[in-house]
Amino acid sequence: MDIHELTRDLFVKNDSKIVxxxxxxxxxxPQSPGGKTELETAATPHLDALATRGVCGGSIPVFPGIAxxxxxxHLALFGYDPIKYRIGxxxxxxxxxxxxLADGDVAVRCNFCTLDENxxxxxxxxxxxxxxQSAPIAESLRAVSIDGVEIFVEPVKEHRFVVVFRAPGLAGxxxxxxxxxxxxxxLAAQANDDASRKTAAIANEFIRQAAxxxxxxPAANGLTMRxxxxxxxxxxxxxxxxxxxxxxxxxxxxKGLARxxxxxxxxxxxxxxxxxxxxxxxxxxxxxxxIHFKYTDSTGEDGNFDEKVKQIERLDAVIPAINxxxxxxxxxxxDHSTPAHLAAHSWHPVPTLLVSDVCRTDAATTFGEQQCxxxxxxxxxxxxxxxxxxxxxxxxxxxxx
Amino acid sequence: MDIHELTRDLFVKNDSKIVxxxxxxxxxxPQSPGGKTELETAATPHLDALATRGVCGGSIPVFPGIAxxxxxxHLALFGYDPIKYRIGxxxxxxxxxxxxLADGDVAVRCNFCTLDENxxxxxxxxxxxxxxQSAPIAESLRAVSIDGVEIFVEPVKEHRFVVVFRAPGLAGxxxxxxxxxxxxxxLAAQANDDASRKTAAIANEFIRQAAxxxxxxPAANGLTMRxxxxxxxxxxxxxxxxxxxxxxxxxxxxKGLARxxxxxxxxxxxxxxxxxxxxxxxxxxxxxxxIHFKYTDSTGEDGNFDEKVKQIERLDAVIPAINxxxxxxxxxxxDHSTPAHLAAHSWHPVPTLLVSDVCRTDAATTFGEQQCxxxxxxxxxxxxxxxxxxxxxxxxxxxxx
Numbered sequence: 001m002d003i004h005e006l007t008r009d010l011f012v013k014n015d016s017k018i019v020x021x022x023x024x025x026x027x028x029x030p031q032s033p034g035g036k037t038e039l040e041t042a043a044t045p046h047l048d049a050l051a052t053r054g055v056c057g058g059s060i061p062v063f064p065g066i067a068x069x070x071x072x073x074h075l076a077l078f079g080y081d082p083i084k085y086r087i088g089x090x091x092x093x094x095x096x097x098x099x100x101l102a103d104g105d106v107a108v109r110c111n112f113c114t115l116d117e118n119x120x121x122x123x124x125x126x127x128x129x130x131x132x133q134s135a136p137i138a139e140s141l142r143a144v145s146i147d148g149v150e151i152f153v154e155p156v157k158e159h160r161f162v163v164v165f166r167a168p169g170l171a172g173x174x175x176x177x178x179x180x181x182x183x184x185x186x187l188a189a190q191a192n193d194d195a196s197r198k199t200a201a202i203a204n205e206f207i208r209q210a211a212x213x214x215x216x217x218p219a220a221n222g223l224t225m226r227x228x229x230x231x232x233x234x235x236x237x238x239x240x241x242x243x244x245x246x247x248x249x250x251x252x253x254x255k256g257l258a259r260x261x262x263x264x265x266x267x268x269x270x271x272x273x274x275x276x277x278x279x280x281x282x283x284x285x286x287x288x289x290x291i292h293f294k295y296t297d298s299t300g301e302d303g304n305f306d307e308k309v310k311q312i313e314r315l316d317a318v319i320p321a322i323n324x325x326x327x328x329x330x331x332x333x334x335d336h337s338t339p340a341h342l343a344a345h346s347w348h349p350v351p352t353l354l355v356s357d358v359c360r361t362d363a364a365t366t367f368g369e370q371q372c373x374x375x376x377x378x379x380x381x382x383x384x385x386x387x388x389x390x391x392x393x394x395x396x397x398x399x400x401x
Numbered sequence: 402m403d404i405h406e407l408t409r410d411l412f413v414k415n416d417s418k419i420v421x422x423x424x425x426x427x428x429x430x431p432q433s434p435g436g437k438t439e440l441e442t443a444a445t446p447h448l449d450a451l452a453t454r455g456v457c458g459g460s461i462p463v464f465p466g467i468a469x470x471x472x473x474x475h476l477a478l479f480g481y482d483p484i485k486y487r488i489g490x491x492x493x494x495x496x497x498x499x500x501x502l503a504d505g506d507v508a509v510r511c512n513f514c515t516l517d518e519n520x521x522x523x524x525x526x527x528x529x530x531x532x533x534q535s536a537p538i539a540e541s542l543r544a545v546s547i548d549g550v551e552i553f554v555e556p557v558k559e560h561r562f563v564v565v566f567r568a569p570g571l572a573g574x575x576x577x578x579x580x581x582x583x584x585x586x587x588l589a590a591q592a593n594d595d596a597s598r599k600t601a602a603i604a605n606e607f608i609r610q611a612a613x614x615x616x617x618x619p620a621a622n623g624l625t626m627r628x629x630x631x632x633x634x635x636x637x638x639x640x641x642x643x644x645x646x647x648x649x650x651x652x653x654x655x656k657g658l659a660r661x662x663x664x665x666x667x668x669x670x671x672x673x674x675x676x677x678x679x680x681x682x683x684x685x686x687x688x689x690x691x692i693h694f695k696y697t698d699s700t701g702e703d704g705n706f707d708e709k710v711k712q713i714e715r716l717d718a719v720i721p722a723i724n725x726x727x728x729x730x731x732x733x734x735x736d737h738s739t740p741a742h743l744a745a746h747s748w749h750p751v752p753t754l755l756v757s758d759v760c761r762t763d764a765a766t767t768f769g770e771q772q773c774x775x776x777x778x779x780x781x782x783x784x785x786x787x788x789x790x791x792x793x794x795x796x797x798x799x800x801x802x
Binding site for chain 2 (some may be wrong): 001003005006010053357358360361362363374375376377378379380384385386387388389390391392396397398399400401
């Protein structure tokens with residue numbers, strides 16, 4: 001069920017302000033059974049006060065048991081069914097480095113690899129060549145020239161880079177050229193439908209010219225392509241919710257995801273305090289504010305329980321500044337759980353709170369996984385959070401008479 | 402997911418009796434944060450006893466954040482996916498005044514309007530002409546005669562009336578003739594598909610003849626048409642559940658909704674006590690009884706917290722009479738929340754209880770929003786209530802081997 005089928009017809013505009021504060025990977029696990037999670041361990045007086053005034057619950061990013069990446073995790077929070085709307089790997093990689101895809105672009109994740117004298121792959125990752133070395137090599141591929149095609153080559157990290165093809169009539173249904181094994185040559189790019197034939201031909205010509213350029217490289221003398229993907233077609237916040245939306249993020253991936261749903265990037269924040277300053281200075285300009293906080297996820301990914309606790313406390317400290325702006329609807333959630341205990345994204349429901357004047361408060365008095373289990377939002381699919389936000393902001397009329 | 406896909410195949414018949422008592426707009430909000438809702442404030446010893454014996458939960462009428470009208474609210478309670486099954490505005494208006502639509506009918510909501518000497522709309526609602534004046538004018542339009550078409554004109558209220566066209570080969574995909582502004586003439590009825598051309602032609606002929614009849618009216622000298630709609634095609638309770646179902650309602654809208662799913666109207670009750678008498682006297686004749694209580698909604702709509710509390714207490718007082726009949730499954734719920742605090746339908750989950758000998762009781766000891774949050778039914782979509790009822794009535798066999 002796509003919530004936009006209804007929200008498109010039902011939304012109304014008013015002066016309300018909605019803030020969605022996303023602590024990436026917020027949900028956690030105890031370090032040992034029976035203990036407290038990161039969020040339950042952290043001293044969070046301001047989040048606890050919000051939980052007391054508001055309504056809590058556990059957000060299920062995709063469905064039970066599924067650990068999402070950043071793409072589906074955020075799409076769900078933004079109200080876009082993460083099963084229906086998929087962002088191809090190439091498009092996500094381009095988005096993640098801040099490349100602004102245009103309609104019709106096809107983006108591809110590329111790996112440098114090492115080819116032996118017979119053209120067979122001897123190392124699929126070119127010895128995990130360091131970024132300092134690989135970035136200029138990737139940039140050297142900008143010399144590739146194909147008639148009628150605009151080509152962008154952007155370094156990512158180590159052996160990884162992104163190529164974007166821009167030309168009329170491209171589609172992204174092209175097989176990977178990575179054979180997923182050594183001792184064989186890279187595959188040719190093959191289209192799986194007529195609409196993608198031109199893309200495959202361009203990719204093969206790119207590979208041919210790149211081979212010339214890379215010939216003398218000791219490690220990165222070959223390349224493979226994976227995850228051909230068109231720019232995803234997502235309706236905008238304005239179209240489906242009638243909201244003018246701002247994104248206040250530090251990292252390119254989250255800026256990119258926000259831009260895909262039509263949010264405007266505001267500020268040049270590098271720190272959480274600067275993000276809050278951006279919120280304050282743009283408060284009058286937008287209806288909806290997405291604030292992304294990265295470090296609950298990265299510390300979780302590092303398996304660093306104590307540091308994740310500290311990052312949650314840092315987040316708690318900025319809540320009063322947001323409160324001062326008096327948002328009509330305030331949401332604190334995450335795109336998924338990243339328990340330090342697992343050092344990875346997980347499927348566990350994400351602690352979520354929503355505060356509004358009409359939210360029907362529950363019994364929760366602290367913000368944490370256990371209290372969210374018995375909260376008034378129950379365990380709900382993340383994709384419904386935006387319709388809840390609109391309801392609480394009185395931004396939807398009745399469905400049916 | 403349409404529950405009927407399974408219930409059609411799985412239902413079995415037995416002698417059990419199911420009562421669904423719908424307190425319209427039952428769910429509420431505290432008057433101020435931290436306070437009690439209407440239902441929590443009301444003294445409801447009999448409902449509390451049911452909650453203690455039964456299992457509680459919060460019913461989500463459509464999906465989180467969506468406030469439904471009576472149509473989708475009731476369809477969901479009846480187990481009909483309120484997204485899949487939509488009742489067009491014209492059909493709902495006809496249903497609401499007790500007009501029994503036949504298959505193939507097209508119903509239209511009409512407004513009297515005032516036209517100036519140039520035929521331009523000067524008042525879209527004919528000065529909200531009082532019902533006493535408008536009803537005979539609407540009835541005068543019964544003089545319209547079109548070959549091969551049966552035409553029904555029914556007054557509603559103030560400037561509103563309903564027209565139903567009955568003829569072979571009609572469809573309802575016709576644009577509104579209301580231009581939604583003054584200073585312009587009403588639009589002609591235009592079909593959006595071939596199947597609806599005949600309807601549009603009939604509507605235009607109706608409008609032409611009506612103009613003659615209305616010519617001398619000071620205010621209501623024109624009309625606009627909105628919400629052309631066919632009778633919705635809903636499978637019946639007998640087909641999808643194997644239930645013979647009775648509806649005991651006072652207001653035409655709820656009688657009409659019940660009739661659309663094949664319930665039989667019983668009794669002529671004007672009061673709740675008379676409704677209970679109807680239940681008693683028809684107890685042996687049906688498997689399922691839908692009892693509709695309106696005043697929890699109307700007092701909520703009025704913003705009258707104290708009066709809504711009193712209406713809930715009135716409802717509580719009839720529970721012993723229902724208990725005496727020993728229903729196998731007893732459900733108390735609402736089609737949506739209507740918090741007096743909002744004086745409007747809302748999206749908040751609706752307190753719901755279900756009692757049967759096999760319902761797996763939870764910890765709830767009173768019937769109220771807070772206890773429902775942690776009840777054994779959890780927060781569930783209303784459309785699943787009927788399959789729960791059937792399960793508790795042992796009226797379904799196992800799914801799969």
